[in-house]
Amino acid sequence: MTPTPPQDDDEDDGSRRTTNLLLVVFFLAVVAAGYWLVDAMVAQRQADDCAAQGRRNCGAPLIVPPPR
Numbered sequence: 622m623t624p625t626p627p628q629d630d631d632e633d634d635g636s637r638r639t640t641n642l643l644l645v646v647f648f649l650a651v652v653a654a655g656y657w658l659v660d661a662m663v664a665q666r667q668a669d670d671c672a673a674q675g676r677r678n679c680g681a682p683l684i685v686p687p688p689r
Contacts, residue, residue: 671679 668679
C-alpha cells in the first residue's frame with residue numbers, strides 16, 4: 622500500500638467556508654419561504670372565516686372615486 626499524500630489544509634478551510642456559507646443562505650431561504658407560507662395561510666384562513674360568517678366586506682376595501 623502506498624500512503625496517501627497529505628491534503629492542503631488551506632484548501633479544506635476555504636471549501637468548508639464556502640459550503641457553510643451556501644448552507645446558511647439555503648437555511649435562510651427556507652426560513653423566509655416558511656414565514657411567507659404561514660403568513661399567506663393565516664390571511665387565507667381569516668378570509669375564509671369571514672366569508673363563512675356571511676360577511677360581504679371580507680376583502681381589502683375598495684376605493685371608489687368621487688362622482689364627477
